[in-house]
Amino acid sequence: MRGLTVKQAKVISSDERRDIISVLNGELNVKDIHILYMKKGGQILGNHWHTYNEFMYIMKGKGHWWMKHILTGEEEEYDFKEGDIVFKTGFITHTAKVSEDCVILDGSCESWIGEDFNHVRDDYIDENGDKLK
16 A cells, blocks of 8 residues: 555664664654553554654554545555554554554654644444445
8 A cells, every 4th residue: 555664664773682673764764652451352442644754663563454545545464463553644643453462662753732623523434444435
């Protein structure tokens, strides 16, 4: 999908003391980073888009994501798992349903102000995970 890149995190340095995992390396100028603790249970999460670029690093867990580029109409579904890094440009609706508890490092090139300011809501997926017409 245009505007979406997925890659696997990799250890860039390792010794008996620690592993260093590269998450970002020039792909995004970050102004906001937060940690999402997403709980399993079947609830639909997200179902919104932003006007700015964003990344997610799945630190723990896995889930199913629906993505829709609102400008091109492209749609794709992904099963993300621990270690996946996702880069999204603006205007991509992202919706998730996690199958186990997830911990996600989430960041963007814009500052967080609040739900009403940062999230543009979309009725792309219903509460059962079905696409709405």
